[in-house]
Amino acid sequence: MRRELQRRDGEPMRAAARDRTIKVTLIGSLPPHRGISRYVQGLATALAGRDDVSLEVLSFASLYPGWLYPGGDPKATGAATSDVPGGRVRRSLRWWNPAGWLLDALTMRGAVVHAQWWSFPLAPVFLVLLAGARMRRRSVVITVHNVEPHEGGRLRRLANRAVLPLAHHIVVHTEANRAALVARGIGGDRVSVLPMGIAPPTARMDAAAARSAIGLPAGAPVVLFAGNIRAYKGLDDLIQAFPLVLGRVPGARLVIAGQPWGDPSTIERSLRNAEISDAVTARLEYLSETEMSLLLDAADVVVYPYTHFDAQSAAAAEALRHGRAIVVTDVGGLPELVDDGAAIAPPRDHARLA
Incomplete structure (x- = not known):
């Protein structure tokens, strides 16, 4: 009984809470980069707001070479670099720096590594990061945003699929996505469907x-x-x-x-x-x-x-x-x-x- 009362009083209770905290490394792009960055930021903010999660976000300083992004600059014009309140953000990934990928793979803090996978040109980056996580006995979760690349081609499909075997578990946003992965030979018990969701409405103009x-x-x-x-x-x-x-x-x-x-x-x-x-x-x-x-x-x-x-x-x-x-x-x-x-x-x- 005395021990229980001590756990409820101040620091012992906080220590117990820390013992139950899961360390998570979330890999993905953040604003001002375009694409899925707003989704990643929303997810990171939600995770960082949980008492049972200690969040690290591993993001990109340089996402693509310009010639791989026909839609203009991969960074949104005028958009601010965003932080994640309550989370630790590392913008250390650069598409041209394999040594940096390896260093990040060896220093990620998360016991759970949750990668946001969406773009086949980044396959080399994610292969190094997730292989490093597996070697360090981390649990790897991959949210697959694009089961297949938007534009076709055999090499693009192979690159898009290359990272999936490194996942212990895969998250997709639709039942159709899950069915496509199961048809490809990925066990249904390894794939969960979590819809993207709709953010709460904000004030709108008439x-x-x-x-x-x-x-x-x-x-x-x-x-x-x-x-x-x-x-x-x-x-x-x-x-x-x-x-x-x-x-x-x-x-x-x-x-x-x-x-x-x-x-x-x-x-x-x-x-x-x-x-x-x-x-x-x-x-x-x-x-x-x-x-x-x-x-x-x-x-x-x-x-x-x-x-x-x-x-x-x-x-x-x-x-x-x-x-x-x-x-x-x-x-x-x-x-x-x-x-x-x-x-x-x-x-x-x-x-x-x-």
Whole structure:
């Protein structure tokens, strides 16, 4: 009894709490880098806020060479370097420094190493880090954001799959992702499904005020396509479907916003060919979080007409956070984000999409 009372009094109790603390090393990118950085930051903040976790974040000082990122600078223009309150952040990883990878592999503090895996060019970095973790008898968990790379190719697929055998356990965001890994021979007991989730809503601008701020008609129905513009995202299909939308809703507006991964003139040519240029507002450039939030506030519906996809969309989750309706194609985890089957179209089916 005396020992129990001592444990409840001051330092002995705190020592007991420390004994139950799990040391976790979270590997992934953080802002100002783009991609999954906001997701990693949210996860890190949640972990650091737990009393039973001591968190270390191992992140990147230099993520990619520029030629591997056709969407412009891998770092978001004007974005601040973020910290994780309550966690220890090490921005020591550089894509060009294998000696640094090895040093980090040998000095990671976590008994659990949780890697965020999303981009095949980083396979050498993650192979060194996770092999080092296994050699040091750490438990390795990998969250797989892209079961397959967005753009195809045998070498890309091999690089994307290379790190998975190093995991003791794998986390994916959708049942479709889990099924794909199980079909590849990974045991179902090694794969857990944890949906990406939707962050709590924040204060939004009134739709009329948002439209006024970006020069859109106050009463027009607004359809938004936003984010990095890559081939698999199906913008060309949306452009071809939009004349059908205008046939039913003559005053509708299509807003296209994002950084093209390629020649912007191909988008402009598609708009001319579809004869819808007068109904389109296009901002073919990188948009800050503030600018993207304004567009979401102005939209009635946000469209994700992907031709193929093997993940769950953080962009779509952000649209839902803003209270916006979404229309998706039947690929990857996108259908799991909507309740109404009428909001799901087969990929490349322009009539159903409209």
